[in-house]
Amino acid sequence: MPNDAQSYSQTYPDAEGYFGQFGGSHYPHEVQPALDELAKAYQELRDSPDFQHELTRVRTTFQGRATPVHHLKTISSQLGGAQIFVKREDLNHTGAHKINHCVGFALLAKKLGKTKLIAETGAGQHGVALATAAAYFGLDCEVHMGEVDIAKQSSNVGRMRLLGARVVPASTGQSALKEASDSAFAAYVQQHAHALYAIGSAIGPHPFPLIVRDFQAVVGQEARAQFLDLTGGSSLPEHVVACVAGGSNALGMFSSFLGDEGVTLHAVEPRGRSEELGQHAATLSYGRPGTLHGARSIVLQEGDGTTANVSSVASGLVYPGIGPEIAMLHESGRISVAAIPDEEVISAFFRMAKDEGIIPALESAHALAFAFHLAAKRPSSERILVNLSGRGDKDVDYVLENYGTGQ
Ligand SMILES: Cc1ncc(COP(=O)(O)O)c(C=O)c1O
Incomplete structure (x- = not known):
């Protein structure tokens, strides 16, 4: 494994999104073109001084x-x-740290001409951060959350709604983070033409783990x-x-x-x-x-x-x-x-x-x-x-x- 930060981040992930044997894109075929488009656009924006400058400005003046x-x-x-x-x-x-990648995803959505952000949330921190970034950038926002977490984290549910997001309850299985992710991924499959999935962590198919790591x-x-x-x-x-x-x-x-x-x-x-x-x-x-x-x-x-x-x-x-x-x-x-x-x-x-x-x-x-x-x-x-x-x-x-x- 390369031991300087720059060569490490250029080596991992590889072009197919693998970190060694882990990663890749194991996802329904119909969304693959949207993921490919996102990976390509992100690679260009990642190296764009304008994009990085705007991100830094929002982080400094709005995010703290x-x-x-x-x-x-x-x-x-x-x-x-x-x-x-x-x-x-x-x-x-x-x-919480979640806003680091939410602001990044919102800026990315704007550059890609998308009008909506979709995500899952567990504790509600990611959902609130995303709803905030969506409000700042004038984007629609839809957050999927397990019913158990909706009951446990009610103040965050209220905050998301105040910020203009739609909170979609996930009620299958344990009604928690995994089920919220299942539900949000399914919504993205339906809406990927106009929406960007702003995933809550460094998980999911390529290029999401790469994008989240970079923004964090x-x-x-x-x-x-x-x-x-x-x-x-x-x-x-x-x-x-x-x-x-x-x-x-x-x-x-x-x-x-x-x-x-x-x-x-x-x-x-x-x-x-x-x-x-x-x-x-x-x-x-x-x-x-x-x-x-x-x-x-x-x-x-x-x-x-x-x-x-x-x-x-x-x-x-x-x-x-x-x-x-x-x-x-x-x-x-x-x-x-x-x-x-x-x-x-x-x-x-x-x-x-x-x-x-x-x-x-x-x-x-x-x-x-x-x-x-x-x-x-x-x-x-x-x-x-x-x-x-x-x-x-x-x-x-x-x-x-x-x-x-x-x-
Ligand atoms: C405050 C806080 N820390 C940590 C986590 C865990 O997520 P991750 O492993 O992506 O940092 C969460 C997830 O909701 C969180 O809200």
């Missing part, structure tokens, strides 16, 4: 970039080991430079940590550190209620090769190959697959994987609120819980950089109702 890197002084000192730093993606407009790369680019500034420009963190469902925030953060051999990259999955199939969503830990939502990757499956049910306290991590690039990086040994159970996620959520004054998204609390374990085991000379992918406002009602205030 650059987000800061911040030292968790209290918790680091309580743990007595490695120092923990967080990349504050929770401070983005709409509260700003997280790691900023974080790397900010970390060097903060620590006197001498060295990088020894560990970089991100939670992972499809992999958009993890790839955004990791992509700038892939070539740094001294930096260990940790992807943190949800171990949910237990290690039993159906009770977690730890795809890298327990899955095997399969095809899901148009790409070959690692998938949690029953013995007969059907996609397994999944569970996590964080709606945005309730997904039985993983993006193909994360699957390749894991297979190659470049990233290591850990799985954190629900109760530790809730403890990390309370601890961040009380000791640091930051209420994290339950998704991000997976990465934080892992970082707390790691910090306690590592010497104080080491530094851990965590992608704090989103804020927990959307989770407050759910946590108060089910776990109280943590007092």
Whole structure:
């Protein structure tokens, strides 16, 4: 694997959208021309200074970039080991990293002459970010969401509607993120002539994993430079940590550190209620090769190959697959994987609120819980950089109702 960022991003994916054995485009034939058109248009726009300039302008003036890197002084000192730093993606407009690629997709849709954005959402963060980008650029927006998540994340559903989006309930199977994705993909197949699928993560058929990774790369680019500034420009963190469902925030953060051999990259999955199939969503830990939502990757499956049910306290991590690039990086040994159970996620959520004054998204609390374990085991000379992918406002009602205030 090439170890400088530029040759790596030129090598992967290949022309057919493969990251090693993972990726590709396994999708109904009728949409292939639309995907080919998107791949070609994106390759041209990716290198266009005008496109990149406009994207940077929107990110700076509307979205609130650059987000800061911040030292968790209290918790680091309580743990007595490695120092923990967080990349504050929770401070983005709409509260999570998802807006990084939503703004990119909306700009892409405008350039392609599309009038509508379609997507799925789990926790509602992607849906709100997309509805926001659609409103900004004057596009229609249709967001598919599982009925279970609609009930759990009602404030985000209200926000999407306020922003002018149509929320389409998905009520098959577990009525969660996978079913929302099935429903949104089906809508895109029908409407691809005038609509662009603005996928929620680095998943799906080529070119979606590539596009999402590129739009999210700003997280790691900023974080790397900010970390060097903060620590006197001498060295990088020894560990970089991100939670992972499809992999958009993890790839955004990791992509700038892939070539740094001294930096260990940790992807943190949800171990949910237990290690039993159906009770977690730890795809890298327990899955095997399969095809899901148009790409070959690692998938949690029953013995007969059907996609397994999944569970996590964080709606945005309730997904039985993983993006193909994360699957390749894991297979190659470049990233290591850990799985954190629900109760530790809730403890990390309370601890961040009380000791640091930051209420994290339950998704991000997976990465934080892992970082707390790691910090306690590592010497104080080491530094851990965590992608704090989103804020927990959307989770407050759910946590108060089910776990109280943590007092
Ligand atoms: C705040 C937050 N972090 C992380 C994720 C997981 O997605 P991904 O693996 O694409 O970063 C989500 C998904 O909804 C999210 O809302």
